[in-house]
Amino acid sequence: MNATRWMFLIPILPLAGAMLNGFVGRRLPRSLVALVACGGPIASFCLAVLWFFELRSSGDELVNWLGDWFALAGLDVPFGFRLDNLSAVMAVMITGVGSLIHVYSVGYMSKDAGYARYFTYLNLFMGSMLILVLADNIVLLFLGWEGVGLCSYLLIGFWYEDEANARAGKKAFIVNRIGDFGFLLGILLIYVTHGTFDLRQINTDAAGGVVSASGLAISDVAKLWIPLLLFIGATGKSAQIPLHVWLPDAMAGPTPVSALIHAATMVTSGVYMVARLGAVYSAAPSVMLVVAVIGVVTALVAGFIAMSQYDIKKVLAYSTVSQLGYMFLAAGLGAYGIAIFHLVTHAFFKGLLFLGAGAVIHSLHHEQDMRRMGGLRKELPVTFALMLIGTLAIAGCPLLAGFYSKDAILEQAMEKNLILWAIGAATAVLTSFYMFRLLAMTFLGERRGAGAHAGDHAPGGHHDDHHAHAGPVKEAPAVMLAPMAVLAGLSICGGIVFHDLPAFVDSAHVAAHGVLGALVSPSGLLGTVFFLGGAWAAWFFFVKSPATREAVASRNPAGRVLWRFSHGKLFVDELYDALVVRPLDVLSQIFYLLVDRLLIDVVLVSGTSFCARVVGSTLRLLQTGRVPTYAGWLVGGAVVLLIVIFMVLNGR
Amino acid sequence: MEHLGLDVVLLFATGVFCIGVYGVLSRQNLIVILMCVELMLNSVNIAIVALGRAALAADPPPVSPNMPQIFVIMVLAVAAAEAGVGLAILLAVFRSWRTTNAGDIHLLKG
Numbered sequence: 001m002n003a004t005r006w007m008f009l010i011p012i013l014p015l016a017g018a019m020l021n022g023f024v025g026r027r028l029p030r031s032l033v034a035l036v037a038c039g040g041p042i043a044s045f046c047l048a049v050l051w052f053f054e055l056r057s058s059g060d061e062l063v064n065w066l067g068d069w070f071a072l073a074g075l076d077v078p079f080g081f082r083l084d085n086l087s088a089v090m091a092v093m094i095t096g097v098g099s100l101i102h103v104y105s106v107g108y109m110s111k112d113a114g115y116a117r118y119f120t121y122l123n124l125f126m127g128s129m130l131i132l133v134l135a136d137n138i139v140l141l142f143l144g145w146e147g148v149g150l151c152s153y154l155l156i157g158f159w160y161e162d163e164a165n166a167r168a169g170k171k172a173f174i175v176n177r178i179g180d181f182g183f184l185l186g187i188l189l190i191y192v193t194h195g196t197f198d199l200r201q202i203n204t205d206a207a208g209g210v211v212s213a214s215g216l217a218i219s220d221v222a223k224l225w226i227p228l229l230l231f232i233g234a235t236g237k238s239a240q241i242p243l244h245v246w247l248p249d250a251m252a253g254p255t256p257v258s259a260l261i262h263a264a265t266m267v268t269s270g271v272y273m274v275a276r277l278g279a280v281y282s283a284a285p286s287v288m289l290v291v292a293v294i295g296v297v298t299a300l301v302a303g304f305i306a307m308s309q310y311d312i313k314k315v316l317a318y319s320t321v322s323q324l325g326y327m328f329l330a331a332g333l334g335a336y337g338i339a340i341f342h343l344v345t346h347a348f349f350k351g352l353l354f355l356g357a358g359a360v361i362h363s364l365h366h367e368q369d370m371r372r373m374g375g376l377r378k379e380l381p382v383t384f385a386l387m388l389i390g391t392l393a394i395a396g397c398p399l400l401a402g403f404y405s406k407d408a409i410l411e412q413a414m415e416k417n418l419i420l421w422a423i424g425a426a427t428a429v430l431t432s433f434y435m436f437r438l439l440a441m442t443f444l445g446e447r448r449g450a451g452a453h454a455g456d457h458a459p460g461g462h463h464d465d466h467h468a469h470a471g472p473v474k475e476a477p478a479v480m481l482a483p484m485a486v487l488a489g490l491s492i493c494g495g496i497v498f499h500d501l502p503a504f505v506d507s508a509h510v511a512a513h514g515v516l517g518a519l520v521s522p523s524g525l526l527g528t529v530f531f532l533g534g535a536w537a538a539w540f541f542f543v544k545s546p547a548t549r550e551a552v553a554s555r556n557p558a559g560r561v562l563w564r565f566s567h568g569k570l571f572v573d574e575l576y577d578a579l580v581v582r583p584l585d586v587l588s589q590i591f592y593l594l595v596d597r598l599l600i601d602v603v604l605v606s607g608t609s610f611c612a613r614v615v616g617s618t619l620r621l622l623q624t625g626r627v628p629t630y631a632g633w634l635v636g637g638a639v640v641l642l643i644v645i646f647m648v649l650n651g652r
Numbered sequence: 653m654e655h656l657g658l659d660v661v662l663l664f665a666t667g668v669f670c671i672g673v674y675g676v677l678s679r680q681n682l683i684v685i686l687m688c689v690e691l692m693l694n695s696v697n698i699a700i701v702a703l704g705r706a707a708l709a710a711d712p713p714p715v716s717p718n719m720p721q722i723f724v725i726m727v728l729a730v731a732a733a734e735a736g737v738g739l740a741i742l743l744a745v746f747r748s749w750r751t752t753n754a755g756d757i758h759l760l761k762g
Contacts, residue, residue: 625761627754628685632677 007064007081010047010091011134014040014098015127018120025116034106037119041102041126045095052088056504061085063136077197082136086505089340090133090272097264097347098126100483104355105256107479108362118158118254125151129265133272137197138187141273145183145237148266149176155261156253168252175246179236186229193222203279218283227280227287231294234270238324241298245572247321251313255358258313263320263354264347271327271343275336278506282334292332296413296423299325301570303430307437308566311368312357315438319394320350322427329424330409333416337502337509342405344501345494349393349402352487353435356387359476359484360442370438375447379473384443386484391439393491395432396531398519403527404495408502411512411523425530432534440542661702668695682745682752686738693731697724 017040025033051062061084069077083091102122109118128147135141150173157169187197194202195213205211209218234240239247250262261267274281274291281288299322306318323346330339361368363380377384393400396407406428413421475481502509518524541549552559565571622633668691675688704720707713746752 623761625758627757628677628680635673635677 004051004062004064004083007047007051007062007083007134008066008079010044010051010095011081011127011130013044013047013127014123014130016040018123018127021116021123022120025120028116030110030115033116033119037123038099038102038106040123041095041099044126044130045092045099048088048091048095051083052092055083055085055088069140072191075191075195075197077137077139079140080136081134082200083134086272086275086340087133089344089501089505091130093344093347094126094129094133094265097351097487098129098260100486101256101260101264101351101355102126104259104358104480104483105254107477108256108358109254112254114158118155121151121154121158122257122260125155125261125266129269132269136199138190138199138202139197141199141276142183142187145233145269145273146180148261148269149173149180149237152176152250152261152266155257156250158253158257162252165252168246168249172246172250175243176236179233179243182229182231182236183233186226186233189222189226189229193218193226199276203277206277206283207279209283223284224287227277227284228290230273230277230280231270231287231291234273234328235294236270237273238267238270238328239298239321240270240294240325240328241301242572244298244302244321245576248314248317248569251311251317255313255354255361258317259351259354259358262317263350267320267324268327268343268347271324271331271339274328274331275340275505278331278334278336281331288332288334290332292329292417292420295325295328295330295332296420296427297325298322299329299427300423300430303427303434304566305569306434307430308563310370312360312370312373312438312442313354313368315370315434316350316353316357319353319431319434320346322431323350323394326406326409326424326427329420330412333409333412333420335409335412335502335506335509337504337506338405338408338412340505341498341502342409344498345393345401345405345491348487348490348494349390349400352386352390352484352491353394355480355484355487356383356390359383359480360387362476362480363473370441372448373442374445375443376473377443380443380475382475382481383484386481386488387439387443389488389491391435393494395435395535396428396527398524398528398531399492399496401491401494403524403531404499404515404518407518407521407524407527408512410527411521414523425526428527428530429534429537432531433538434534436535436538437542440538444543658702658706662699665695665699665702668692668698680753680755682742682754685754686735686742689738690731690735693727693734697727700724700727 017036020036021028021033025036028036055062061082063083064081066079066081069079071077102119105118105122109115112118125148128144128151130144132141132144132148135144153169153173153176156172157166160166160169190202191197194205194211196202196205201212205218206223209223210216211218236243247262247267251258253262281291302318302321302325306315306322309315309318323342327339327342327346330336330342360373360376360380360383363376363383364373367373389400393402396403410421410424410428413424496515499515500511503511512518513521513524519528541552553563554560568574622629672688672690672692672695675691676685679685679688700720700723704715704723707715707720708717742752745757749757751757
């Protein structure tokens, strides 16, 4: 049975849910809205799993051609979906994690007024993301790419009544636009160079170095600039330096959104795109180096910033940026399979961590500042246990998911470039440190700031905070804990179960070790050391001896400078403010005064009316109302006409 | 009787026409203005008659023999109608404003 022609259902089902909830959701009961919203992604998940196994058994990619979208000169852009190993893995991951987070949202958003609106956006996001990964041509991919960007914007500014949230949404959208401009240029260059938009064809051409349609060799310029321009798009979408500034601010959205869009799926689409066009990147070693360097520097810098943030979601946001840096490091080293491996395991444990943070925030009635937390392990034992699993997984505890994927990346780096490896290794220590710091500040010690209540909002706090702060802290409902438990299970065994994922996604990948071999490999042993070192440091500074931390951070001059830079997020926002935003403000002020006020308002608008008035008041004098005057004009006109006629006749 | 030359008659007609124009433009009294308009119309009649006669003298004549007469009768009819309507308006104007002075009537002043 040729069921693949129904493959378009995978993205369409969530989109249908979005339509339904978007148009009539407000009039439906909440339970029905939740059912529709969760039903679409879950059904997509079932379909994706079904076709995933069919793909695995048959080994043939599945294609679904729906028809032409539009035609350019000599080139048709189709609506076509292709399920190959890479997109199948992505589709299953997105629908799986997405479904879990939809279920979680049912609990998290239960009291929100914009219930239907929220699920409309979330379903729309799922549909766009699935279009992105299933697209068989880069234009359709770009459609999904922009769609997820739009949903990201809508969801970051979901509580738009608060000015700060709306600003964060705008920031994300604008920064993404900068990247997308590069992406669009890349697409145009692909069109000019390759004459096709088909992703498979582009890869084949790039690998052969020849455009198959024309038989011409791909120029060095195109070889260099196509991947570079597309990578600019990826830095925007995946929050890499220098366009990483939007992701931490994106935490203004509801926490499940942070988990789904800004940790598990959308931000990884840059990595997916690089892996999807792997051959194009492999053909340009210098761009590969750029990708790897940007990735590893981002990983280090974000990890460094994450060390000193107080907002629980900001820590996780910078952690996400850092982990995305790892993925780009892997991709830049040519290990696309490993990049996707880390992408998938990261989706598990970062999704879990965000959902855990959401559960904490939910229980504390929208408190996000870790300085006012502490000691929560007693009140929230289940959340604590799940968060501990997530932390162990991301920090690289042996046998857990993050250990395998991160170890694979560092091993690649160790083989190919020791400098990159050293930076990546340092980041591994930082990762372990900031995650255990988060855990310690939130769950260990004693509850701080129990008195810091009433109207005291954390930065980026929500407007819908009707609850009294003093209410008892109690565990999140089961509908929220269950998805977290599933993700926790995946975080524990994901590394082992999906150990052959890199080879599945990337046929060029050669597995270095088996599941147990990785534990005793040099890289694995070092990874364990990094994990333990970071964890020990966090334990020492935040549990054992906070006084030492104070001494290092505030009295030691070097420590103080480092702390300031870390806490100030390296002042990148301030730098962009001074370099881009302010000059733009000044420029627009100048244009406002010169062009708008002077040229348009005064010269054009007032000037036109002034001219009309002057001409009118002058011509008005001709209208004496006396018949002889008019008769005089008439005769004068006749005389002039006669003279003209005679002159013309004489001129003949 | 010696025939008058065509140019003399046309010059005469032009003279009468100019007197009419001058009268229309310079005089204030509506009755005089109307009379001057008549003057202009009839000067045209003179010109038509003269030109028609000159044209019929040619061989073959470029116009039918009746054509000038038809024009003249036409103009006379229009002139009569014009005089009738003009005088009626004049009466109405006089009733409203108690004046026949064209300079005093300037409702259309802008």
